Amino acid sequence: MTTSTITTPPRPPVAAPAVALDDVTRTYKSRAESVHALRGVTHAFATGTYTAIMGPSGSGKSTLLQLAAGLDTPTRGQVSISGTDLGRLGQNALTKFRRTAMAFVFQSYNLLDALSAFENVALPARLAGQRIDRRAVHDALDQVGLRDLARRRPTELSGGQQQRVAIARALYGRPDVLFADEPTGALDRTTGRDVLDLLRSLADGGQTVVMVTHDPLAASYADETLFLADGQIVGRLRHADATAIAQRMSELEQR
Numbered sequence: 001m002t003t004s005t006i007t008t009p010p011r012p013p014v015a016a017p018a019v020a021l022d023d024v025t026r027t028y029k030s031r032a033e034s035v036h037a038l039r040g041v042t043h044a045f046a047t048g049t050y051t052a053i054m055g056p057s058g059s060g061k062s063t064l065l066q067l068a069a070g071l072d073t074p075t076r077g078q079v080s081i082s083g084t085d086l087g088r089l090g091q092n093a094l095t096k097f098r099r100t101a102m103a104f105v106f107q108s109y110n111l112l113d114a115l116s117a118f119e120n121v122a123l124p125a126r127l128a129g130q131r132i133d134r135r136a137v138h139d140a141l142d143q144v145g146l147r148d149l150a151r152r153r154p155t156e157l158s159g160g161q162q163q164r165v166a167i168a169r170a171l172y173g174r175p176d177v178l179f180a181d182e183p184t185g186a187l188d189r190t191t192g193r194d195v196l197d198l199l200r201s202l203a204d205g206g207q208t209v210v211m212v213t214h215d216p217l218a219a220s221y222a223d224e225t226l227f228l229a230d231g232q233i234v235g236r237l238r239h240a241d242a243t244a245i246a247q248r249m250s251e252l253e254q255r
C-alpha cells in the first residue's frame with residue numbers, strides 16, 4: 001500500500017491594490033484659516049476596476065486625485081500604488097515611479113496640433129529622453145481604435161478621437177493606474193459615450209481606472225461610484241445606473 005501525502009497547493013500571492021489610501025488627510029493651512037480638504041479617507045482601488053468619484057463642488061475630489069497620483073503629499077496617512085508607499089520615495093524616485101506607474105487623462109486633451117497622433121503618443125517618452133518603442137505606440141493607438149489614423153493631426157480628428165489619442169498617450173507606458181479628471185467634460189453625449197466605452201473596456205482588460213466626474217451617466221460606466229462630501233467618503237454605489245447616481249448626488253447637494 002502506498003501512502004499518499006496531501007499537499008496544499010501554494011496560495012497565489014495576494015496582489016496589492018492598484019491604489020490604496022489609508023487614513024489620508026489633507027489640510028490646507030493659511031494664516032487666516034485651515035481648510036480640511038480630505039478627512040481620513042481610507043479606500044482600496046482593486047486592480048482592474050473602474051471607479052468613479054463624485055461629490056459636490058469643494059468636497060475634495062481633485063485633492064483626492066492629486067494625492068493618489070503623488071502630485072501632493074497628505075498631511076497625515078499613506079498612499080500606496082501597487083504596494084509602493086509613495087511617502088517613502090524621495091522626490092527623484094517619486095518622479096520616476098510616477099512616470100511608469102500612472103498616467104492622467106484630462107478634460108482638455110493637451111495634444112500638440114503640429115504633431116501627428118503617433119508623435120503625440122510618443123511625445124512624453126521623447127521628452128523623458130527615452131527611445132521610442134514604435135510598436136508600443138501603434139499598440140496603444142490600436143487599443144483605442146485609432147491605428148489607421150496614426151498619421152492624422154489633432155485638427156483632422158473629432159473631439160472624441162482626440163481624447164482617444166490622449167488616452168493612447170496615457171497607455172503607452174503601460175501604467176498601473178489611469179487617472180481621469182472629467183474625461184468627457186468637453187465632449188457631446190455620443191462621442192462621450194465612445195470614450196466611456198473605451199475606459200470600460202480598458203478596465204475589463206485589467207487596467208485600473210479612477211475617474212473624477214460630475215456626470216452621473218459617466219459614473220454609471222464604472223464598477224463603483226464613491227461619493228465625497230466635506231472631505232469624506234459618505235457613500236458608494238456599485239453597478240448603479242445614471243438615475244440612481246443622480247438621485248444620490250442630489251441628496252448630497254441638499255445636505
Ligand SMILES: Nc1ncnc2c1ncn2[C@@H]1O[C@H](COP(=O)(O)OP(=O)(O)OP(=O)(O)O)[C@@H](O)[C@H]1O
Nearest residue numbers: 028035036037055056057058059060061062063064
Ligand atoms: N491650494 C489650496 N489651498 C487652500 N484650499 C484649497 C486648496 N485646494 C483646494 N482647497 C480647498 O479644499 C477643498 C476641496 O477642494 P477640491 O478642489 O479637492 O474639491 P473638488 O471636489 O474637486 O471641487 P470641484 O468639483 O469644484 O472641482 C475646497 O474647500 C477648496 O477650497
